[in-house]
Amino acid sequence: MADTTDKASAVRIVPRTLKGFRDYLPEQMLVREQLIETARRVYRSYGFVPIDTPALEYLEILEGKGGAESDKQMYRFQDHGGRWVGMRFDLTVPLARYVAQHLGQLDLPFKRYHIAPVWRGENTQRGRYREFLQCDFDTIGAESVAADVETALVIHDLMHALGIRQFTIRINNRMIFNGWAERWGLQQQAAAILRTLDKLGKIGPAEVERELREVVRLDERPAAELLQMVTAQGSNDELLRRLDQWGAGSPLSREGVERLRQIVDGFAAATGASLRLKIDPAIARGLDYYTGPIFETYLDELPSIGSVCSGGRYDDLAGLYCRQRLPGVGASLGLDRLLAALEELHLVEPVRTAAPVMIAFFDERYYHPYLQLATRLRQAGIGVELYAEPKKLAAQLKYADRRGFRYVIVAGTDEFQAGFCRVKDMRSGQQVDCSLADDAAQLVAFLTQALSERRPQS
Amino acid sequence: MADTTDKASAVRIVPRTLKGFRDYLPEQMLVREQLIETARRVYRSYGFVPIDTPALEYLEILEGKGGAESDKQMYRFQDHGGRWVGMRFDLTVPLARYVAQHLGQLDLPFKRYHIAPVWRGENTQRGRYREFLQCDFDTIGAESVAADVETALVIHDLMHALGIRQFTIRINNRMIFNGWAERWGLQQQAAAILRTLDKLGKIGPAEVERELREVVRLDERPAAELLQMVTAQGSNDELLRRLDQWGAGSPLSREGVERLRQIVDGFAAATGASLRLKIDPAIARGLDYYTGPIFETYLDELPSIGSVCSGGRYDDLAGLYCRQRLPGVGASLGLDRLLAALEELHLVEPVRTAAPVMIAFFDERYYHPYLQLATRLRQAGIGVELYAEPKKLAAQLKYADRRGFRYVIVAGTDEFQAGFCRVKDMRSGQQVDCSLADDAAQLVAFLTQALSERRPQS
Numbered sequence: 045m046a047d048t049t050d051k052a053s054a055v056r057i058v059p060r061t062l063k064g065f066r067d068y069l070p071e072q073m074l075v076r077e078q079l080i081e082t083a084r085r086v087y088r089s090y091g092f093v094p095i096d097t098p099a100l101e102y103l104e105i106l107e108g109k110g111g112a113e114s115d116k117q118m119y120r121f122q123d124h125g126g127r128w129v130g131m132r133f134d135l136t137v138p139l140a141r142y143v144a145q146h147l148g149q150l151d152l153p154f155k156r157y158h159i160a161p162v163w164r165g166e167n168t169q170r171g172r173y174r175e176f177l178q179c180d181f182d183t184i185g186a187e188s189v190a191a192d193v194e195t196a197l198v199i200h201d202l203m204h205a206l207g208i209r210q211f212t213i214r215i216n217n218r219m220i221f222n223g224w225a226e227r228w229g230l231q232q233q234a235a236a237i238l239r240t241l242d243k244l245g246k247i248g249p250a251e252v253e254r255e256l257r258e259v260v261r262l263d264e265r266p267a268a269e270l271l272q273m274v275t276a277q278g279s280n281d282e283l284l285r286r287l288d289q290w291g292a293g294s295p296l297s298r299e300g301v302e303r304l305r306q307i308v309d310g311f312a313a314a315t316g317a318s319l320r321l322k323i324d325p326a327i328a329r330g331l332d333y334y335t336g337p338i339f340e341t342y343l344d345e346l347p348s349i350g351s352v353c354s355g356g357r358y359d360d361l362a363g364l365y366c367r368q369r370l371p372g373v374g375a376s377l378g379l380d381r382l383l384a385a386l387e388e389l390h391l392v393e394p395v396r397t398a399a400p401v402m403i404a405f406f407d408e409r410y411y412h413p414y415l416q417l418a419t420r421l422r423q424a425g426i427g428v429e430l431y432a433e434p435k436k437l438a439a440q441l442k443y444a445d446r447r448g449f450r451y452v453i454v455a456g457t458d459e460f461q462a463g464f465c466r467v468k469d470m471r472s473g474q475q476v477d478c479s480l481a482d483d484a485a486q487l488v489a490f491l492t493q494a495l496s497e498r499r500p501q502s
Numbered sequence: 503m504a505d506t507t508d509k510a511s512a513v514r515i516v517p518r519t520l521k522g523f524r525d526y527l528p529e530q531m532l533v534r535e536q537l538i539e540t541a542r543r544v545y546r547s548y549g550f551v552p553i554d555t556p557a558l559e560y561l562e563i564l565e566g567k568g569g570a571e572s573d574k575q576m577y578r579f580q581d582h583g584g585r586w587v588g589m590r591f592d593l594t595v596p597l598a599r600y601v602a603q604h605l606g607q608l609d610l611p612f613k614r615y616h617i618a619p620v621w622r623g624e625n626t627q628r629g630r631y632r633e634f635l636q637c638d639f640d641t642i643g644a645e646s647v648a649a650d651v652e653t654a655l656v657i658h659d660l661m662h663a664l665g666i667r668q669f670t671i672r673i674n675n676r677m678i679f680n681g682w683a684e685r686w687g688l689q690q691q692a693a694a695i696l697r698t699l700d701k702l703g704k705i706g707p708a709e710v711e712r713e714l715r716e717v718v719r720l721d722e723r724p725a726a727e728l729l730q731m732v733t734a735q736g737s738n739d740e741l742l743r744r745l746d747q748w749g750a751g752s753p754l755s756r757e758g759v760e761r762l763r764q765i766v767d768g769f770a771a772a773t774g775a776s777l778r779l780k781i782d783p784a785i786a787r788g789l790d791y792y793t794g795p796i797f798e799t800y801l802d803e804l805p806s807i808g809s810v811c812s813g814g815r816y817d818d819l820a821g822l823y824c825r826q827r828l829p830g831v832g833a834s835l836g837l838d839r840l841l842a843a844l845e846e847l848h849l850v851e852p853v854r855t856a857a858p859v860m861i862a863f864f865d866e867r868y869y870h871p872y873l874q875l876a877t878r879l880r881q882a883g884i885g886v887e888l889y890a891e892p893k894k895l896a897a898q899l900k901y902a903d904r905r906g907f908r909y910v911i912v913a914g915t916d917e918f919q920a921g922f923c924r925v926k927d928m929r930s931g932q933q934v935d936c937s938l939a940d941d942a943a944q945l946v947a948f949l950t951q952a953l954s955e956r957r958p959q960s
Contacts, residue, residue, distance in 0.1 A: 057562050059603035059823035062587060065558060067600055069607060070551035070614065077542070077552055084535070088856035089880050091887025093528035094535055098633050099557065099589075099619065100523060100577075104515055119558075121579030124623040129520060131557075142525055145517035149527060151854075151904050153890035156528065161557065165582040175556050188891030190869065197873075201880070313870035314877050365517035396609075398546035411648065412771035415655075419772050422547050422659070429549025432611035433646030446609050 064165075064174030072383070074395045076177075079206060079379055080159055083179045086202045087157040090194060092181050095156045097138040099163075103128040109137040109333075109364065111235075117164040131163040135180040135376065136333075136361065143184050144365035152185035173380060182355075182374025184362070189303055191373050192337045192357060193310035196321055199341055199353050199375060200311070206382070207391055210344035213320055215307065216327035218334045218356065219300025220291055224273070227294045228266045236260045241274055241328035249275050274326045280308050283323045300336075307337060335359040339375055343385055352382040399427030400450040400495055404441070407456045408434040417453070417465075417484060424488045426495065428453075445470060451491065455480075467491070522623075522632030530841070532853045534635075537664060537837055538617055541637045544660045545615040548652065550639050553614045555596040557621075561586040567595040567791075567822065569693075575622040589621040593638040593834065594791075594819065601642050602823035610643035631838060640813075640832025642820070647761055649831050650795045650815060651768035654779055657799055657811050657833055658769070664840070665849055668802035671778055673765065674785040676792045676814065677758025678749055682731070685752045686724045694718045699732055699786035707733050732784045738766050741781045758794075765795060793817040797833055801843055810840040857885030858908040858953055862899070865914045866892040875911070875923075875942060882946045884953065886911075903928060909949065913938075925949070 061067060068076060084094075103120055110133055119131040132138050135158045143154065159179045166174065181198055183191040196213055203211045225234045240255045247255075249271055256267045269290075276286050284305050291297025304323060312318035329338045336357030343352060355375025362370040386392045401421065403414055414430055421428045429449070431440050437454065444452045448470075455465035460480075465487060467476045478487035519525060526534060542552075561578055568591055577589040590596050593616045601612065617637045624632065639656055641649040654671055661669045683692045698713050705713075707729055714725045727748075734744050742763050749755025762781060770776035787796045794815030801810060813833025820828040844850045859879065861872055872888055879886045887907070889898050895912065902910045906928075913923035918938075923945060925934045936945035 056825075057823055059563070059599045060560065061556055061603070062558055062560060062581070062585065063583070065556035067556070067604065068552075068554040069604065070553055073552040073554055076554070089885045091855065091857040091860070091885065093854070093856050094526075094531040095528055096526040096531055096534070098519055098523035098525070099621070100520055100633070102518065102520060105517070117582075119579070119581065121577075123520070123577065124575075125521070127520065141517045145519070146525065146527065151901055155887070155890065163557070175558070183890055186890035190863065190888065190892075191890045193873070194888070194890070197877075310869065310873060314873040365515055367514075396551070397549065398551050399549040402549070405648065411768065415651070415768060415772035419655075427547045427549065429613070430648065430652070432613065432641050432644035432649045432652070434648070443609055 062174075064168040066173060066175075071394055071396045074398065075386075075392050076379070076383060079383060080177075080179065082205045083159065083202060083377055083379070084157070086198060086205050087179075087181050089201070090155070090181075090198055092155045092157040092198075095139075095142065095158055096160065097132070097135075097142055097158070099131055099161070100129045101132060101138060101141070103130045105141050105365075106130040106132065106137055109140075110134060114164070117166045119163050119165055133164050134162050135160060135178050136182070136358075136374075139180070139182060139184070139372075140361040141365055143370060144362045144368075147366065147368065153191070154184040155182070156184070157181040176378070176380045179377040179379050180355075180374060182372050184370050184372040186373070187359075187371050189306045189310065192303070192307050193314070195337075195339060195355060195373050195375055196307060196311050197314055199339065200315055200317070200320055202353065202377060203341065206386075208343060208386075211320065212322050212342050212344060213353075214322050214324040214327050214340045214342065214351075215304065215337060216323065216325055217300040217304045217337050218329075219303065219336055220273075220287060220297045220325075221328075222335070223291055223294030223297030223300060224266075224270065226296060230262070230266065233260055233262070237262070237270070238328045241270075241326070244274060244326050244328070274328075276325050280318070280321075280323045283325065284308075287323075287325065303337065329354065329356060333358040333361055336373070343389070345389055346385050349381060349385045349388070351378070352385060353377045394448075396446070396448040397429075399429045401426055401428040401453065401491060402440075402444045402447075402449040402451070403428060403430045403453045404437055404444075404455075405431040405434050406437045406440065406454075410455070410457075410460055413455075413460060417455075417480070417487075420484050421488065421491065424492065426488070426491050441468075450495065453487075469494075520632070522626040524631060524633075529852055529854045532856065533844075533850050534837070534841060537841060538635075538637065540663045541617065541660060541835055541837070542615070544656060544663050545637075545639050547659070548613070548639075548656055550613045550615040550656075553597075553600065553616055554618060555590070555593075555600055555616070557589055557619070558587045559590060559596060559599070561588045563599050563823075564588040564590065564595055567598075568592060572622070575624045577621050577623055591622050592620050593618060593636050594640070594816075594832075597638070597640060597642070597830075598819040599823050601828060602820045602826075605824065605826065611649070612642040613639070614642070615639040634836070634838045637835040637837050638813075638832060640830050642828050642830040644831070645817075645829050647764045647768065650761070650765050651772070653795075653797060653813060653831050653833055654765060654769050655772055657797065658773055658775065658778055660811065660835060661799065664844075666801065666844075669778065670780050670800050670802060671811075672780050672782040672785050672798045672800065672809075673762065673795060674781065674783055675758035675762045675795050676787075677761065677794055678731075678745060678755045678783070679786075680793070681749055681752030681755030681758060682724075682728065684754060688720070688724065691718055691720070695720070695728070696786045699728075699784070702732060702784050702786070732786075734783050738776070738779075738781045741783065742766075745781075745783060761795065787812065787814060791816040791819055794831070801847070803847055804843050807839060807843045807846070809836070810843060811835045852906075854904070854906040855887075857887045859884055859886040859911065859949060860898075860902045860905075860907040860909070861886060861888045861911045862895055862902075862913075863889040863892050864895045864898065864912075868913070868915075868918055871913075871918060875913075875938070875945075878942050879946065879949065882950065884946070884949050899926075908953065911945075 114133050123129050161177050253271050256262045288301045311321045334356040338356035340351035341353035357373040359371040418428050418430045452468045453465050464477050464479050572591050576591050581587050619635050711729050714720045746759045769779045792814040796814035798809035799811035815831040817829040876886050876888045910926045911923050922935050922937050
């Protein structure tokens with residue numbers, strides 16, 4: 045109503061987004077949609093199927109599942125019915141709830157992907173936002189090393205499909221650490237130790253050792269032994285040998301090393317790219333629930349941005365909600381962080397339009413013929429924008445140039461009467477005349493040919 | 503950590519979703535993704551570009567923009583920084599804020615689509631949830647009737663692309679009503695009158711007239727005149743004539759009728775399907791902000807489910823946040839409601855798998871050859887799931903059958919040693935042997951051919 049609007053404009057509100065949140069402009073969103081589509085294609089090519097869950101869950105479903113940090117960062121409130129609810133902070137806890145709830149309707153092993161936003165009220169820093177998209181894939185109900193190998197393979201294919209050639213998947217096995225903790229009777233301190241180890245890249249080994257001694261209160265010997273392991277370097281073969289020696293006192297550690305070996309071998313057999321998967325004893329991952337292999341993925345040219353795809357094996361997450369033991373393994377592509385990295389590496393070609401062709405709308409009397417031409421081109425599979433209102437040609441060409449249309453079709457009285465149109469190539473500036481006879485067959489043929497030559501992927 | 507898990511399972515939490523919220527199972531989600539992809543393709547084919555905005559906005563951005571009902575239903579709370587925030591209840595208000603905020607970076611006319619969930623704490627009923635996906639497209643900064651026509655054309659193409667053959671786009675023009683309200687000096691009551699008219703389909707003309715008289719307190723003559731208009735029936739031509747007579751006393755009404763005529767003509771010129779767009783003077787739409795043409799879309803075979811795609815022209819929404827006057831027009835596809843309708847009409851073919859082929863994993867010693875075969879098929883563009891762990895063949899075939907795989911590849915010692923594999927057609931039960939020589943060329947050729955014959959769309 046005019047009334048409402050008038051009143052509201054009188055008290056005009058500053059248009060702004062919340063701190064840590066952001067809008068996506070079309071040129072960013074076009075790339076983002078392409079990345080999402082690629083992730084979906086790769087996940088599907090391995091037989092993963094999509095699911096979705098609500099943004100809001102009962103607070104008791106989410107609370108205490110991701111550790112103290114997650115609890116602190118969670119957006120929570122009372123809904124209209126007085127229920128305490130939370131906004132999901134990851135897609136793994138909702139998956140556990142989902143599997144427990146729908147167990148009877150799911151086929152095990154259950155391989156799902158889930159692409160959706162999550163929310164964390166954390167401090168904002170480079171590449172970190174309070175709302176971000178996760179692209180998770182997980183296999184539930186399979187203990188086999190094959191599911192671990194597949195996790196690495198999906199990450200590998202994903203990076204390839206995204207056009208990234210220089211990347212390294214770093215892998216470790218939580219079992220090795222757990223065996224060590226068991227051997228030293230340090231299970232109670234395990235979470236605190238892992239959180240300290242997770243800082244290794246940031247604060248360095250000396251500071252980690254100091255923190256292990258002074259904050260976690262480890263004795264000198266276990267602290268030194270642990271440091272020796274997490275700082276070990278070498279080829280996968282060398283590291284497997286050293287880890288095996290190092291974990292000699294613990295069957296669990298040795299089993300962990302053996303499983304690492306099988307994963308590395310399976311990955312090499314499937315891809316022939318054995319160097320892409322690198323054992324790294326320093327990988328700890330902050331999250332509490334991992335129990336087996338853990339993965340992180342770094343771009344070789346931009347390691348500082350952090351892991352763009354991380355995950356691991358967790359052996360009983362659904363146990364929070366049901367009796368059945370349901371081991372799982374999977375990983376999460378941090379799409380927004382990856383996008384930031386691709387932009388920094390100039391691996392993203394800017395696009396500002398979704399349709400390659402524009403029809404100029406400058407003679408109002410020919411509105412219906414313009415419409416029919418647009419319909420004709422769309423029926424031939426050619427995306428076409430009819431400029432939204434009659435306007436001077438110069439202004440429309442300027443718009444077309446800014447938006448990055450490839451071709452602009454220009455036709456006025458002269459052209460329509462003579463039965464043709466001009467097609468302007470917006471890069472070269474050249475013009476071609478195309479007949480409009482036979483349902484614009486010549487025009488359709490010309491555009492189909494011209495666009496197929498440089499369409500990114502069809 | 504084992505500890506955390508043990509403790510948590512001791513106090514097991516009931517896995518459940520909040521009332522009015524729901525999970526999507528893979529078979530539902532596969533269809534949903536297909537619908538979303540179709541909507542995106544149609545929007546892009548008209549040159550609309552994607553954007554995204556945060557789920558959370560400053561409360562002052564959202565409050566008072568959608569009317570009292572929206573305010574009541576909005577999820578709102580204080581965030582960690584003590585700011586009052588709300589979850590978006592539609593994509594139109596965020597669009598207005600977005601356009602005002604980024605005006606300098608956008609090209610006008612700005613044509614955007616936005617596919618994202620919105621939240622409303624409303625009472626739950628058939629096809630209504632508290633979280634649902636909206637698929638909006640809007641053109642901002644164009645007053646022309648061409649943008650109105652395009653809105654109807656996009657809806658038309660969308661329905662077609664979704665496989666719906668029996669549908670009607672109903673159109674009216676708020677200007678006709680506004681002219682009438684002006685003539686009777688009833689601008690202050692306009693919102694209340696519209697909300698009453700919006701119930702016409704539910705409660706019938708007699709009850710609407712009673713409510714207009716007794717609740718809104720209209721006099722007998724304007725109430726009768728209004729009823730005469732909203733219950734008028736006939737062909738588009740007849741209705742245009744009658745509406746023109748009816749609105750004779752108001753230039754605004756007559757302008758509204760003339761614009762309706764142009765839209766109907768433009769639509770017919772572009773599509774040749776003039777019957778798909780039907781003038782309906784009863785269409786009111788509850789939302790306050792419409793000022794021109796309004797659209798609703800009904801499935802002819804299931805009108806009771808309500809409009810599956812609705813929208814209209816609003817002439818100054820961004821005026822809430824900036825000085826510039828930015829007229830807009832667009833519509834929103836109610837994807838979840840549409841999906842419910844398609845299911846009811848059996849227009850949805852059930853799918854439970856994203857990859858058409860499964861490789862049985864029953865001989866552990868051949869794990870690496872299985873992996874290599876899977877890689878080979880994926881490289882040829884064939885989606886393939888390697889069963890997640892070594893298991894008896896019978897169990898795997900049962901799984902493959904339930905999941906709806908088209909082909910299962912079976913190979914054990916005998917086959918591998920003889921250099922071939924068996925391909926089992928899961929529908930016919932027939933088996934074909936394919937050689938694995940020359941990098942499995944025969945197998946790749948067979949599957950590529952067999953799957954291309956019945957792939958829905960590639």
